[in-house]
Amino acid sequence: MKTRHRIILADSRIMKDIGDDSIDLAVTSPPYPMIEMWDELFSSLSPTCADTLKLGDGNAAFEAMHVELDMVWRELYRVLKPGAFACINIGDATRTIGERFRLYSNHSRIVTAFRTLGLDCLPVILWRKQTNAPNKFMGSGMLAAGAYVTLEHEYVLVFRKDAKRQFSTNAEKSARMKSAFFWEERNKWFSDVWDFKGIVQGLKHGDLRSRSGAYPLELAYRLINMYSLYEDTVLDPFLGTGTTTFASLACGRNSVGIEIDGAFSSLILEQADSFLGIANELVSTRIGDHRQFIASRVQSKGSMKYVNEPHGFPVITRQETALQLHRVTQIVSSPGLSIEASYEPVGRLDDSACAEREKKLLRNTGAKQGALDL
Numbered sequence: 437m438k439t440r441h442r443i444i445l446a447d448s449r450i451m452k453d454i455g456d457d458s459i460d461l462a463v464t465s466p467p468y469p470m471i472e473m474w475d476e477l478f479s480s481l482s483p484t485c486a487d488t489l490k491l492g493d494g495n496a497a498f499e500a501m502h503v504e505l506d507m508v509w510r511e512l513y514r515v516l517k518p519g520a521f522a523c524i525n526i527g528d529a530t531r532t533i534g535e536r537f538r539l540y541s542n543h544s545r546i547v548t549a550f551r552t553l554g555l556d557c558l559p560v561i562l563w564r565k566q567t568n569a570p571n572k573f574m575g576s577g578m579l580a581a582g583a584y585v586t587l588e589h590e591y592v593l594v595f596r597k598d599a600k601r602q603f604s605t606n607a608e609k610s611a612r613m614k615s616a617f618f619w620e621e622r623n624k625w626f627s628d629v630w631d632f633k634g635i636v637q638g639l640k641h642g643d644l645r646s647r648s649g650a651y652p653l654e655l656a657y658r659l660i661n662m663y664s665l666y667e668d669t670v671l672d673p674f675l676g677t678g679t680t681t682f683a684s685l686a687c688g689r690n691s692v693g694i695e696i697d698g699a700f701s702s703l704i705l706e707q708a709d710s711f712l713g714i715a716n717e718l719v720s721t722r723i724g725d726h727r728q729f730i731a732s733r734v735q736s737k738g739s740m741k742y743v744n745e746p747h748g749f750p751v752i753t754r755q756e757t758a759l760q761l762h763r764v765t766q767i768v769s770s771p772g773l774s775i776e777a778s779y780e781p782v783g784r785l786d787d788s789a790c791a792e793r794e795k796k797l798l799r800n801t802g803a804k805q806g807a808l809d810l
């Protein structure tokens with residue numbers, strides 16, 4: 437398997453390089469309206485943003501900024517395939533403008549924009565981002581009727597264009613089975629509150645990271661596994677430091693990322709060389725976590741009914757029996773702003789120590805003997 441990752445330096449309000457109905461999944465995080473770090477960018481996109489901020493008209497500035505994002509959402513709708521998902525990470529903003537403290541509800545404005553375009557809104561994920569900052573409480577302190585609750589979450593909004601994606605042919609059904617995730621991953625990933633405390637952040641970008649509002653690799657990695665298949669194409673119209681590119685690569689998906697700020701592209705290409713280790717670590721962790729899960733499940737509930745054919749370990753459901761993980765074997769980046777990755781399937785004989793452990797595990801679980809051909 438091979439995947440390709442394109443980085444396009446452009447303004448995603450017009451996605452002229454991307455064809456209609458060509459994208460299987462969008463994962464992105466726009467600049468957040470009414471968060472000060474993005475004022476300059478919005479002002480450069482539209483003089484109305486600058487003027488309304490200067491006038492101290494918070495509501496007008498909020499709307500003007502969303503009008504710029506609406507243009508991207510319109511293009512996003514055009515390029516998504518029917519049945520494709522779009523996952524938008526967004527936080528609300530609180531701010532005092534013209535002596536009025538208000539919440540600017542970015543997530544609800546974006547839900548309205550997508551619904552108006554005709555996408556279906558699906559259950560959302562709350563990303564819990566707790567802060568220990570001593571000044572996190574806003575307003576009048578211990579005095580009633582003037583203090584405000586702290587924003588300690590962001591959203592991942594989930595939408596779908598048109599009716600459900602169909603998997604009709606044998607090839608489509610088989611691709612879907614290979615792209616499955618583990619039962620225990622489903623239980624964690626499809627919960628509606630996510631907390632990445634304690635999860636290692638794989639990418640480092642120094643100063644640019646804090647300037648970019650980057651999301652954790654784990655966030656994009658989960659979403660891509662949850663809503664797309666191997667060799668699908670993932671789009672991020674607000675690419676920043678390239679987290680979506682790297683997560684797509686690690687998931688065995690193709691990707692296209694669009695970024696207006698040229699400072700990020702060389703950083704993304706530089707990171708590509710060292711990403712092979714991180715991508716393979718993600719896969720090893722998934723396998724290791726699954727083995728641990730099996731071991732404790734067998735102890736508490738006894739033997740498991742199914743065996744995953746490619747890997748040879750027990751799984752809970754029939755849907756996991758053809759799940760196949762891949763290791764990245766090579767990453768080649770070109771100054772033409774593209775990255776190519778090659779993969780090999782993780783096989784049963786990859787690691788004899790693991791194979792031995794699996795044999796023992798299978799004997800203990802009493803799972804089907806065919807799975808012991810290691």
Ligand SMILES: C[S@@+](CC[C@H](N)C(=O)[O-])C[C@H]1O[C@@H](n2cnc3c(N)ncnc32)[C@H](O)[C@@H]1O
Pocket residue numbers: 446447448449464465466467468477648649650651673674675676677678679680694695696697
């Ligand atoms: C919140 S950041 C995205 C961070 C990214 N998810 C990451 O993990 O690094 C938003 C990015 O969108 C870019 N951007 C803003 N407006 C844009 C536009 N119209 N077209 C393309 N990129 C844009 C900004 O330069 C910024 O890098």
